[in-house]
Amino acid sequence: MNTSVSVKDLTLKFGAITVLDKLNLDIKDGEFLVLLGSSGCGKSTLLNCIAGLLEPTDGQIFIKNHNVTWEEPKDRGIGMVFQSYALYPQMTVEKNLSFGLRISGMDKAEIDKRVARASEILQIGPLLQRKPAALSGGQRQRVAIGRALVRDVDVFLFDEPLSNLDAKLRSELRVEIKRLHQNLKNTMIYVTHDQIEALTLADRIAIMRSGLIQQLDDPMTIYNEPKNLYVAGFIGSPAMNFFKGEIASVDGRPAFVTNGVTFMLDGYRAKGPLQPGTKAVLGLRPEHISVDGPETVNTHQAVVEIEEPMGADNLIWLKHAGQSMSVRIGGNRRYSPGAQVKLAYDMSLASLFDAESELRI
Amino acid sequence: MADQATLNTVAAAADASSGSLSGPRGNRPRPIFSTRNIVLYGTLGLAAIYYLVPLYVMVVTSLKSMPEIRMGNIFSPPVEITFEPWVKAWAQACTGLNCDGLSRGFGNSVRITIPSVIISILIASINGYALANWRFKGMETFFTVLVIGAFIPYQVMIYPIVIVLREMGIYGTLSGLIIVHTIFGMPILTLLFRNYFASLPEELFKAARVDGAGFWNIYFRIMLPMSLPIFVVAMIIQITGIWNDFLFGVVFTRPEYYPMTVQLNNIVNSVQGVKEYNVNMAATILTGLVPLIVYFVSGKLFVRGIAAGAVKG
Ligand SMILES: Nc1ncnc2c1ncn2[C@@H]1O[C@H](COP(=O)(O)OP(=O)(O)O)[C@@H](O)[C@H]1O
Numbered sequence: 001m002n003t004s005v006s007v008k009d010l011t012l013k014f015g016a017i018t019v020l021d022k023l024n025l026d027i028k029d030g031e032f033l034v035l036l037g038s039s040g041c042g043k044s045t046l047l048n049c050i051a052g053l054l055e056p057t058d059g060q061i062f063i064k065n066h067n068v069t070w071e072e073p074k075d076r077g078i079g080m081v082f083q084s085y086a087l088y089p090q091m092t093v094e095k096n097l098s099f100g101l102r103i104s105g106m107d108k109a110e111i112d113k114r115v116a117r118a119s120e121i122l123q124i125g126p127l128l129q130r131k132p133a134a135l136s137g138g139q140r141q142r143v144a145i146g147r148a149l150v151r152d153v154d155v156f157l158f159d160e161p162l163s164n165l166d167a168k169l170r171s172e173l174r175v176e177i178k179r180l181h182q183n184l185k186n187t188m189i190y191v192t193h194d195q196i197e198a199l200t201l202a203d204r205i206a207i208m209r210s211g212l213i214q215q216l217d218d219p220m221t222i223y224n225e226p227k228n229l230y231v232a233g234f235i236g237s238p239a240m241n242f243f244k245g246e247i248a249s250v251d252g253r254p255a256f257v258t259n260g261v262t263f264m265l266d267g268y269r270a271k272g273p274l275q276p277g278t279k280a281v282l283g284l285r286p287e288h289i290s291v292d293g294p295e296t297v298n299t300h301q302a303v304v305e306i307e308e309p310m311g312a313d314n315l316i317w318l319k320h321a322g323q324s325m326s327v328r329i330g331g332n333r334r335y336s337p338g339a340q341v342k343l344a345y346d347m348s349l350a351s352l353f354d355a356e357s358e359l360r361i
Numbered sequence: 362m363a364d365q366a367t368l369n370t371v372a373a374a375a376d377a378s379s380g381s382l383s384g385p386r387g388n389r390p391r392p393i394f395s396t397r398n399i400v401l402y403g404t405l406g407l408a409a410i411y412y413l414v415p416l417y418v419m420v421v422t423s424l425k426s427m428p429e430i431r432m433g434n435i436f437s438p439p440v441e442i443t444f445e446p447w448v449k450a451w452a453q454a455c456t457g458l459n460c461d462g463l464s465r466g467f468g469n470s471v472r473i474t475i476p477s478v479i480i481s482i483l484i485a486s487i488n489g490y491a492l493a494n495w496r497f498k499g500m501e502t503f504f505t506v507l508v509i510g511a512f513i514p515y516q517v518m519i520y521p522i523v524i525v526l527r528e529m530g531i532y533g534t535l536s537g538l539i540i541v542h543t544i545f546g547m548p549i550l551t552l553l554f555r556n557y558f559a560s561l562p563e564e565l566f567k568a569a570r571v572d573g574a575g576f577w578n579i580y581f582r583i584m585l586p587m588s589l590p591i592f593v594v595a596m597i598i599q600i601t602g603i604w605n606d607f608l609f610g611v612v613f614t615r616p617e618y619y620p621m622t623v624q625l626n627n628i629v630n631s632v633q634g635v636k637e638y639n640v641n642m643a644a645t646i647l648t649g650l651v652p653l654i655v656y657f658v659s660g661k662l663f664v665r666g667i668a669a670g671a672v673k674g
């Protein structure tokens with residue numbers, strides 16, 4: 001596969017603040033890459049650098065193997081969609097779509113053809129003569145996507161395009177963006193702080209934190225094998241349960257001990273030998289814990305504290321090993337507070353981190 | 362169990378409804394002669410009278426003949442309405458050697474105001490746009506100088522400017538005065554435009570750049586169409602400011618180019634002959650008419666323009 005966008009040693013400083021620090025990123029042709037991170041971690045800044053709207057302090061940017069570091073946004077073969085839609089308020093939808101083409105001096109027939117094609121793909125034909133003020137949020141964002149579409153670009157850049165929409169529209173438009181990607185097969189770089197969007201849309205997710213990429217992998221790997229404690233805690237809702245303790249050896253088999261409770265690590269795929277005595281953090285996802293199931297080497301007793309029914313699922317909070325933990329079970333299985341339950345764990349899906357380096361072991 | 366609960370709810374609802382039928386409902390009535398109203402309307406009324414009485418006296422006096430003015434009190438309406446003073450003020454009043462009234466000054470003021478307003482707003486809006494949306498070397502310095510410029514009392518700069526204009530050979534001409542007005546309007550207008558453009562969403566500007574629009578395309582096709590209110594505000598500030606200017610008019614022009622305000626002063630303060638109060642009043646109203654009309658026509662837009670900047674920020 002060819003690389004479509006390649007970022008090399010990108011550094012960006014606003015005065016004394018370093019927002020991006022020697023960041024490297026290679027995106028394959030036709031890939032849907034999601035930049036995921038909490039607010040203020042530098043996602044938009046990175047996207048603006050790729051678009052050419054911000055000048056990097058240092059480093060290079062390649063698009064289609066062509067060094068575009070010094071090129072104007074319009075010459076980079078990119079289209080961009082913003083959170084606030086950024087439609088030109090005084091122009092009709094049609095004029096909004098064709099603005100860039102008219103500026104470039106394209107002939108009228110070709111412009112009409114492209115506008116027609118984009119409005120067909122996005123189903124905004126009936127809206128062409130309206131002004132943005134007369135559109136709903138979802139329609140506005142569709143037009144904004146259309147504006148990138150008509151320019152026939154190689155790379156689409158999305159900066160939190162769904163964050164201003166309500167929950168229902170958001171999930172509708174999410175599916176539509178995924179469909180768009182499947183049909184067009186363009187490279188797409190998509191910025192969001194919403195992990196559901198990231199997990200559902202991405203071919204690969206880059207998790208960012210204070211200007212650094214923490215992990216770049218496909219969604220399942222990120223979910224099942226987070227590289228470090230931050231990624232493990234960031235991905236998954238409700239969040240992973242963490243236990244602080246240390247590695248031990250029980251009958252010659254590796255185990256994890258916390259607060260006097262022993263978790264046998266049978267089935268855990270460690271990256272190397274597990275050294276007894278190492279301080280470590282065990283991470284167990286709420287959905288990887290079974291309640292009142294068949295007995296295993298790891299069967300513990302715990303007491304239900306709170307129950308949060310969510311319809312399809314039921315989330316129960318338990319007191320275990322001296323701390324609170326959550327377990328996700330089927331929506332029709334109910335427990336009242338105070339109930340005694342038996343817990344079992346699938347250690348092949350657990351995560352173990354070194355307490356000091358916070359890296360997966 | 363469940364039935365009991367339902368019954369209780371029904372009973373409670375019945376209780377509540379019997380109380381709510383007679384209780385307070387909708388708008389609360391307020392007495393007309395409350396202290397609040399008296400203070401409020403009293404203050405407003407006083408303020409209005411304070412500003413309107415002088416205007417009333419001027420209009421009334423300008424419509425009286427001189428004998429009637431000498432006889433009566435200044436508040437009484439004219440017994441016999443005459444437009445003679447207005448005609449005289451406009452076309453016959455003498456200043457120095459010329460006896461063609463304010464009409465000459467009016468012409469000068471128009472020829473000064475229109476180009477000054479257009480040029481200053483054009484330049485200031487482009488400056489403000491560049492400062493708000495584009496990064497360029499020295500922009501911090503430029504901005505600081507402008508802010509300082511907005512606060513320097515301009516009497517300080519009069520003499521240096523006289524010398525500069527003289528060296529350029531345009532001292533005493535209309536173009537010299539137009540340049541001076543343009544320069545002195547620059548700091549405040551640039552700040553006004555910069556703040557307005559900075560309050561427009563930044564992503565709009567970014568979108569236009571991705572679409573391939575450059576400096577001028579973004580200015581004319583994106584920014585200008587969104588900025589009508591602030592242009593109206595700038596126009597009002599400039600038209601009234603330049604029209605009412607006296608100091609620059611006296612200092613930077615020769616008598617034949619004196620603006621209306623300077624001529625008004627010369628008519629009112631002329632030492633020869635009797636003081637013709639009615640002519641003076643008419644001349645004063647005539648001079649103030651242009652800003653007055655501007656306010657009336659654009660008042661609504663003015664308020665909207667200021668509000669637009671405030672709300673969007
Ligand atoms: N123009 C700017 N000047 C100074 N700091 C900025 C500027 N733009 C962004 N930042 C800072 O850079 C960091 C990253 O911002 P951004 O890329 O917008 O984050 P996000 O991941 O939420 O999109 C933030 O801490 C922000 O305060």
Ligand SMILES: [Mg+2]
Binds near residue numbers: 043
């Ligand atoms: Mg952002």
